[in-house]
Amino acid sequence: MNVIVCIKQVPVSGTVSIDPRTGALKRENVPGVINPEDLCALEEALLLKQKHGSRVTALSMGPPQAEGALREALAMGADRAVLLCDRAFAGSDTLVTSYVLAQAIRKLGGFDLILCGKQSADGNTAQVGPELAERLGLPQVTSVQRLEVYQERLEAERAVESGLQWVEARLPALITVTRRINTPRQPSVEAILVACREKEVITWKTDDLGIDTSSMRFLESPTRMAAAWVPEPRKREGEMLAGPTKEAVRTLLERLRQRQVI
Amino acid sequence: MQFKLTMEQEIIQKQAREFAQRELEPIAAQVDRDGKIPPDMTEKLVKAGFLGMLIPKQYGGSEAGVLNWVLVMEQLSYPACHCLEAMSNNIVGRAIALLGTEEQKERYLPLLAKGQVIGSYAFTEPGTGSDPKSLVTTARLEGDSWVINGIKRFHTGGHLDGPAIIFANVDDKTTAFLVDKNVEGYSCSKPFELMVGKGLETVDTRFDDLRVPKGNLFGEVGGGFNILFSITAEGRVMLAASATALAQAALDEAVKYAKQRTRRGVPIASMQAIQWLLAEMACRIEPARWATYRIAWLTDQGQDTRMESAMLKLFASRVAKEVADMGIQVHGSYGLTKDFKIERIYRQAKMFELTEGSSEVQRSIAAGSLLMR
Numbered sequence: 001m002n003v004i005v006c007i008k009q010v011p012v013s014g015t016v017s018i019d020p021r022t023g024a025l026k027r028e029n030v031p032g033v034i035n036p037e038d039l040c041a042l043e044e045a046l047l048l049k050q051k052h053g054s055r056v057t058a059l060s061m062g063p064p065q066a067e068g069a070l071r072e073a074l075a076m077g078a079d080r081a082v083l084l085c086d087r088a089f090a091g092s093d094t095l096v097t098s099y100v101l102a103q104a105i106r107k108l109g110g111f112d113l114i115l116c117g118k119q120s121a122d123g124n125t126a127q128v129g130p131e132l133a134e135r136l137g138l139p140q141v142t143s144v145q146r147l148e149v150y151q152e153r154l155e156a157e158r159a160v161e162s163g164l165q166w167v168e169a170r171l172p173a174l175i176t177v178t179r180r181i182n183t184p185r186q187p188s189v190e191a192i193l194v195a196c197r198e199k200e201v202i203t204w205k206t207d208d209l210g211i212d213t214s215s216m217r218f219l220e221s222p223t224r225m226a227a228a229w230v231p232e233p234r235k236r237e238g239e240m241l242a243g244p245t246k247e248a249v250r251t252l253l254e255r256l257r258q259r260q261v262i
Numbered sequence: 263m264q265f266k267l268t269m270e271q272e273i274i275q276k277q278a279r280e281f282a283q284r285e286l287e288p289i290a291a292q293v294d295r296d297g298k299i300p301p302d303m304t305e306k307l308v309k310a311g312f313l314g315m316l317i318p319k320q321y322g323g324s325e326a327g328v329l330n331w332v333l334v335m336e337q338l339s340y341p342a343c344h345c346l347e348a349m350s351n352n353i354v355g356r357a358i359a360l361l362g363t364e365e366q367k368e369r370y371l372p373l374l375a376k377g378q379v380i381g382s383y384a385f386t387e388p389g390t391g392s393d394p395k396s397l398v399t400t401a402r403l404e405g406d407s408w409v410i411n412g413i414k415r416f417h418t419g420g421h422l423d424g425p426a427i428i429f430a431n432v433d434d435k436t437t438a439f440l441v442d443k444n445v446e447g448y449s450c451s452k453p454f455e456l457m458v459g460k461g462l463e464t465v466d467t468r469f470d471d472l473r474v475p476k477g478n479l480f481g482e483v484g485g486g487f488n489i490l491f492s493i494t495a496e497g498r499v500m501l502a503a504s505a506t507a508l509a510q511a512a513l514d515e516a517v518k519y520a521k522q523r524t525r526r527g528v529p530i531a532s533m534q535a536i537q538w539l540l541a542e543m544a545c546r547i548e549p550a551r552w553a554t555y556r557i558a559w560l561t562d563q564g565q566d567t568r569m570e571s572a573m574l575k576l577f578a579s580r581v582a583k584e585v586a587d588m589g590i591q592v593h594g595s596y597g598l599t600k601d602f603k604i605e606r607i608y609r610q611a612k613m614f615e616l617t618e619g620s621s622e623v624q625r626s627i628a629a630g631s632l633l634m635r
Contacts, residue, residue: 033276067269068273071273072276186310187277188324189310190311192273193270193326195273196270
């Protein structure tokens with residue numbers, strides 16, 4: 001079984017700011033991590049590797065520093081890592097991102113399953129996975145928190161507003177996962193050293209993917225970001241529960257039940 | 263010249279940071295109070311690959327290098343949790359790898375790399391402190407054994423099974439031995455109650471006609487000083503990394519507190535007195551950090567860092583103490599309570615000016631090296 005995992009390097013939480021001129025995130029010289037839900041997607045692929053002997057390819061579109069995320073994926077156990085890196089990809093929205101990823105996946109070929117995180121911690125659109133599935137003509141199941149993969153089909157559990165849903169799909173398919181699906185492993189120092197010193201990260205540019213950058217204009221997004229800002233925290237009125245602890249706890253539980261929190 | 267960690271170093275640093283946040287931060291206060299280290303801590307350190315970083319690959323280590331190891335130690339020290347005695351396996355392992363016989367390497371290094379034994383080293387004695395020329399512990403050769411008599415004080419991890427590097431006088435010549443702990447003739451006191459908290463266990467170890475195989479001579483008779491200097495040079499860099507991490511933790515706690523604590527409706531972070539304290543703290547930590555990385559890098563290049571590591575430890579240990587002191591000042595009286603991490607940091611910070619050679623010893627080493635030029 002061949003599994004492709006799409007991962008994105010995102011800024012470490014709390015280290016990024018918004019450029020007031022363009023509204024874009026300022027990413028230069030900001031430390032990056034693998035997007036948390038993509039990390040779970042990668043872990044799920046590695047669990048399939050342990051169970052079925054799958055071959056796992058980590059794929060990422062990003063600037064040169066995104067190589068760090070792929071090295072980490074190799075250290076965790078991915079068999080192959082591919083970086084899609086070209087100046088023409090800078091500032092891409094989800095539409096362009098899914099197009100480029102689709103081109104790369106067609107070039108890689110021979111896959112049974114594509115795993116993605118549900119959404120990135122910086123963009124939060126949750127669009128790339130579904131767009132990618134549509135471009136590749138694949139069945140897709142999103143927000144998966146439990147996955148069982150068999151010879152030619154899979155069963156996926158997803159949380160919906162009304163409860164849990166079990167969905168069956170034929171392979172090949174695309175799945176987006178949430179953080180509830182697993183706890184990613186930590187690579188050892190030895191594995192990191194091997195990944196950084198001995199393994200290769202393949203880099204593809206537009207030419208390698210057969211993308212004609214002069215034609216990329218038609219991929220311009222039909223939407224434009226009008227503005228981006230950090231909202232002021234909303235001041236809420238709180239309620240102090242006075243009295244003995246047992247009574248305060250009783251009152252708190254009642255309030256939480258009334259609000260259907262518990 | 264690039265003042266930037268490589269991709270490999272960044273990933274290792276990140277993994278160590280996540281390990282510290284996940285495994286050490288949640289238990290740090292409890293360990294400080296009752297000394298109960300989770301029994302699987304060594305196993306977790308082994309799984310993360312932290313124990314064999316300075317041990318050659320052929321003996322089960324990863325040969326990650328001193329700079330990578332220092333990056334790990336810095337992150338693991340940030341929670342101020344004393345449960346990392348097993349990390350001394352790296353120092354002891356490196357010493358054996360560089361200076362031991364092939365038989366010693368094969369016997370001890372794989373076990374150290376896998377955390378199946380805990381390595382340690384002991385020089386200080388009750389009446390002689392750390393004065394190299396005043397060793398009282400003696401060793402004499404009797405047939406196929408060395409017979410060792412004496413006491414070592416403040417022997418960290420001296421009670422844990424594994425090899426200890428012990429220094430003794432052989433005909434007034436300082437000599438090193440590899441001693442298997444907890445065998446006949448080897449005994450330990452109960453751990454000292456230290457102000458740094460209960461997690462750090464340091465004991466007196468006593469040798470009463472302790473018989474050690476002839477093959478456990480470490481280096482040559484009279485070669486003890488060189489071995490001691492080699493071990494303590496790495497120990498100093500490790501402690502500098504830990505001191506820097508502790509100082510960083512003090513700064514982070516102080517910033518967090520200053521932003522939350524209000525006085526007359528405004529955070530105390532808006533007050534100049536507090537801002538100046540925070541600035542003083544920050545401007546001490548950066549030089550300590552980069553000097554630590556540089557000395558670690560020099561060590562990896564095979565350079566003799568006796569003077570540099572002495573200067574580094576002198577500086578970094580002072581930084582930890584001063585920054586912790588300023589951190590408590592930012593917290594005010596709340597810093598005296600165990601509810602705040604700064605209290606534990608403050609108690610632990612003083613240790614760096616005393617262990618692995620006091621600051622006075624470091625000054626003597628640095629001055630001695632300067633005047634020899």
